[in-house]
Amino acid sequence: MAIRWSSDFVVAEYRELKAKTISLDSSGNYLFIPGKTQLAIKNLNQPIEEISTFPKSSKQEPGAAAWNPHTANADLLALASGIQVELLTWKNNAELCTSKLLKSHTRVITSLNWHPLDPNLLATTSLDTFTFIWDIRESKKPAISLSSFAAATHVKWNKISRHLLATTHGGDVKIWDERKTSSPVQYVSAHLTSIHCLDWSMMKENNFCTASQDGTIKFFDLSYPRRTESVINTEVPVWRACYTPFGRGMLVVIIPTSRKIENSLLLWNLANNSIPLHTFVGHSEIVLDFQWRYFQQDGSDYQLITWSKDQTLRIWEVDKYLQELCGPGNNDLDIDCVDFASETTKETSLTVPDSIKKRFDSIVIEKEPSQRITDDDSDTINEDINLKISSQDILENSQPVDLNSLVKSSTVTAVAPVNLQQEFSANIIIPNVKIVKTDIIRRMCCATAKCNNQVISLLINFPPSYPRNKGPIFRFAQGTSVSNAVRFKILEALRDTADFKVKNNQACLEACLRTLIMTMQQLTSNESEKINLFTDDKLTTLGSNQEAAFLPARTCGAKFCYIGKLVCFAKPMSQLQLSDKNICGLVSLSNRQTEALQRLYLRKNGALPPRTKDMIRRGLLKQMQNTRHNKRTVLIYDVSSLFFLNKELALKYTLSGPDITDICRHNAQVAASVGRKDLQQIWNLVLTSVKSVGQACNGSIDWDCHPLAKQMLQSIIFFYISQSDIQTAASLCCIFRQYLCKSSIQSFKPSKTTSIISKTPSGSPYHNILPNEPSNETAWSYPMRKHIRCNSWSDLYEDIRSSNSIEHAEVVETSELSSISNTYLKDEDNEWLFDRIKQAYADILYRWQLLSVRASVLKCVKASTSEKHKGLEFKAECKQCKSSNFENMCPTCKIPSLYCVICRLSVKGLAYVCLYCGHGGHLAHMKKWYETESCCPVGCKCQCSMSVELISN
Amino acid sequence: MVSILNTIETGHEDIIHDAEMDYYGLRLATCSSDQSVKIYNLKNGTQLIADLKGHYGPVWQIAWAHPKYGNLLASCSYDRKVIIWKENNEWQKFYEYTNHDSSVNSVAWAPHEFGLILACGSLDGTISVITYTPETNSWESKRIIGAHSSGCNSVSWCPATPSLASLNTSVNVNRSAQTKRLASGGCDNLIKIWKEEGDQWIEETKIEVHSDWVRDVAWAPSVGLTKNLIASCSQDHRVVVSSSDDFVNWKSTVLNTFDDVVWSVSWSLTANILAVSGADNKVSLWKVDTEGQWVCISDVIKGQGEISN
Secondary structure (H helix, E strand, O other), rough: OOOOOOEEEEEEOOOOOOOOOOOOOOOOOOOEEEEEEEEEEEEOOOOOOOOEEOOOOOOOOOOEEEEEEOOHHOOOOEEEEEOEEEEEEEOOOOEEEEEEEEEEEOOOOOEEEEEEEOOOOOEEEOOOOOEEEEEEEEEEOOOEEEEEEOOOOOEEEEOOOOOOEEEEEEEEEEEOOOOEEEOOOOOEEEEOEEEEEEEEEOOOOOOOEEEEEOOOOEEOOOOOOOOOEEOOOOOOOEEEHHHHHHHHOOEEEOOOOOOOOOEEEEEEEEOOOOOOOOOEEOOOOOOOEEEEEEEEEOOOEEEEEEEEEOOEEEEEEEEEHHHOOOOOOOOOOOOOHHHHHHHHOOOOOOOOOOOHHHHHHHHHHHHHOOOOOHHHHHHHHHHHHHOOOOHHHHHHOOOOOOHHHHHHHHHHHHOOOOOOHHHHHOOOOEEOOEEEEEOOOOOOEEEEEEOOEEEEEEEEEEEOOOOOOOOOOEEEEOOOOOOHHHHHHHHHHHHHHHHHHHHHHOOOOHHHHHHHHHHHHHHHHHHHHHHHHHHHOOOOOOOOOOOOOOOOOOEEEEEEEEOOOEEOOOOOOHHHHHHHHOOOOHHHHHOOOHHHHHHHHHHHOOOOOOHHHHHHHHHHHHHHHHHOOOOEEEEEEEOHOOOOOHHHHHOOOOOOOOOOHHHHHHHHHHHHHOOOOHHHHHHHHHHHHHHHHHHOOOOOOOOOOOOOOOHHHHHHHHHHHHOOHHHHHHHHHHHHOOOOOOOOOOHHHHHHHHHHHHHOOOOOOOOOOOOOOOOOOOOOOOOOOOOOOOOOOHHHHHHHHHHHHHHHHHHOOHHHHHHHHHHHHHHHHHHHHHHHHHHHHHHHHHHHHOOOHHHHOOOOOOOOOOOOOOOOOOOOEEEOOOEEEOOEEEEOOOOOOOOOOOOOOOOOOOOOEEOOOOOEEEEHHHHHHHHHOOOOOOOOOHHHHHHHHHHHO | OEEEEEEEEOOOOEEEEEEEEOOOEEEEEEEEOOOOEEEOOOOOOOOOEEEEEEOOOEEEEEEEOOOOHOOOEEEEEEOOOOEEEEEEEEEEEEEOOOOOOOOEEEEEEOOOOOOOEEEEOOOOOOOEEEEEEEEOOOOEEEEEEOOOOEEEEEEEOOOOOHHHHHHHOOOOOOOOOOEEEEEHHHHHHOEEEEEOOOOEEEEEEOOOOOOOOOOEEEOOOOOOOOOOEEEEEOOOOOEEEEEEEOOOOOEEEEEEEEOOOOOEEEEOOOEEEEEEOOOOOOOEEEEEOOOOEEEEEEEEEOOEEEEEE
């Protein structure tokens, strides 16, 4: 049991401040509290109510803040606000003024840290991926710039080595040497989720710890960057973890995820990773920041100053007893617990007094080796042995021993007699898993697992300290067939199992192999199971070492969809308010990894304190009662009124008919019926012009006879195109398709047959591209093309028309040719444009699912851009002119193309033809024939029913 | 007037990052940080018809394919995956594309005329163009390596039917065989235009107008347009509309400088109205007035469901 008592503390509430961080000056007398709207400085020697406040110079909400820790610059404060750092001077202990601005970052500054040894150096990190080191004597630009690819969230100078500093990027740590700025000297892939805090050891140059969202505090030694020296598992996200200035303790702030865990401020002894030493009880909400205050007059008295989200400041007395519980300080002993643990494996180098040995024996007798020792027990042992050893310390001056480490390792040897050799020699029988090789000297073994045609070959290395809180290292050997994603998940599962076991100092090989095969079965068999298994608590597929820049996620958007619909989504208003406080309120309702990601994304506005889950719930509940905009809703707006598209019009418009005047009259009525007076006028105008054209040309409609009608019609259409009124433009295009181009069909009719025959030497209009017609001696060429064979009537018409236009051109004087050609080009472009408009309109009709209207529009499209038919085609060849066509009748000779082989009559409707022998006829006749027969009705010995297979093969 | 047609309580457990209706306007797909993609039927009220789980990270964007290829939905996520979902009686994973090394930020289907082709823009700086071959039922991918040095945020396809202007410059080019083109925006503050030549995607040009990350690009539908238009928005608070006749020379005009970071731009079907939304949680609609100036025609204040003119 952890010892819990209430220390004496001072409480003061400054509700109006809304601060997120605090900073203590070098003397320990002044505390800087940068509030949301104003900055405050508290003299800790004065009564608790007194606080001096100062107006804030920038609009930005303050981010990180730090008082210069050196007496030389004791009056200097650094405050991150938005993308710049303000250097504030605390003048005469009464006045706070801005002295300098450090501007170079382009994104919000996430963290800053004064150099612990050089009073002029300040390191800042920002989401812009850069880490700058400023020399405040030269504040125009940073003295050193460290560039990484990922947004940096935390920076900390090494407390011993003056050149080293660490930055965190998501779950990764980069160690830099300020003398080598091009790249980090070390790269530690520490966590899978974001790191909230990093702290360097005060005693050992190379040691640091990281606290992460994943609920662990990990300890690293730079000499072995790939290895985690030890882990404190808190089960809940860790917000802060800092070495205590005394002993070997660590002060930890956790982010409670449920109401059950109420206290967020814990003190640990690093020698005992299983349970906190002390819990500071008092704050009702999470502690955002803390500072240690050192009483020099007394020598060893520390005060802990904490600032909580409930906007209260508390000052805790950390008395000598508590400090001693954290173990001896750096002056006395200097053996790292991990080093020690590895040394003890030699066993011989350590002499343990008999009294303690006896004690161990008794423990061994008392407890079965397999029995899991509870935390309570280990604590009592801890204390017991502590007492015994204290005397021994004096005796063994030649070999300094970290008492607590000794205690720890003692308990370990006491309860875990299982060594590696025993573990290897144990007969492990698991189906589908085979231990291929064991090597006790190199402390490794190799196992293979087979499942669902997949093979995994796993190398397991056992570190010397195994199984004392140190799990084995897993690697995949050659011959592993599973994908990287699966590997990742398997590793994850293995580590979990191993960690669980070694936390209780138990051997884990067998359990790990069982996990291996189980995980493998689940992963390789069923996709859906995969989801259930791994999405719950672990961020499985995200690599920790990826150089990802953190983009603030899009939380609001609008998309035009369908026809005149605007789909909008946004953060609900309640969330907005939360985000004003830089907290993503709804994050913690989802699972943990999303939470972590979300935090990162939302951190763009500055550092943010986490919010406890129950607080959010409470807050949300309240908002739910107050507002109705708390759910994640998508709104669909009907914005069709902004567009000129009307489904009713589309349905009612007539687009083709024998009499154009009737069409226009009808459409004008339709427009009036839906209240579009403007369109009614246009239709009437068109109607009038059609009538006038008719009058000018003696009843027949020939637009060439009229000087203005065609131009007017074109300009009307262009107007509607420019207004994006596709519906009106396309409707007009469809109705007047024949008259919008150069000449009309009526004027052409008399010369039809002659022109076709004389001007198309290939004899067939059904060639993809007609050869350019050198109809006269000029270089004029009219790019006449048909794009794709098509059976629509307009196609035929187009051919006739183009032939006619050539004829027309011949008549034109040579001097006029150039200008004519221009208009021709333009005409073709117009025609092309009109076709696009028709197609766009057809697409809209398709969306409306007005398929018959769409078909009638597409009928008016000349050059069909629909996809080319792939595979076999059936063509008929005219008996007379030998030209092939797709029609049921040759277009030139008017002779039916296909006669039924059964009834001998021409086929006009559905036909079936054997693709092999080419015989066929009416679908109904052929179907009936093949019901009983398999060969061709003509008697050509073709096995028609087989032919389809033959051809497809 | 503009009115709310439908309010869909998505039931997502986290922030929604994208929502899109299908071609016929009958269905709505949404994606969220809660790692799921949801599909709703909008006919006769709103029914959830599928809750697609398969991503292990926030899902950033979704895109419906043209219905002629069936009911297909593409989604991209922070987990570096692109998943194409297909409805065969029920919604299932059709294809999973895992070649990206970092978060995939954007997916966009090519115009249906080109076939079933999907472009994906990723934070790893590459753009993938993956093409489906129905004959072999297989997907083939091409990658544009180093498209945007520090990450690609958005991709958008050039419409299959060219604008009139691009024809005038090359009258003799076969109009039906259009070159495939893509626009992309990235963390290098650039908009790049890519075109397919042979089996390679090459950079045709780049537009340097933004002073910060480009968050979204949208190529306007070509209907009735005489020029090619691309709208882009950026962290620099600006929305820029760039126009070109020939895909090479782009003329850019700043539509507006907003108060906050702008996250998305979307063209209407007829390319005359642009919807802009940003970090300030607001949506505004923009249209060119008779003098050729962009004017805001309405503000949709989200969460309140009000529209002010």
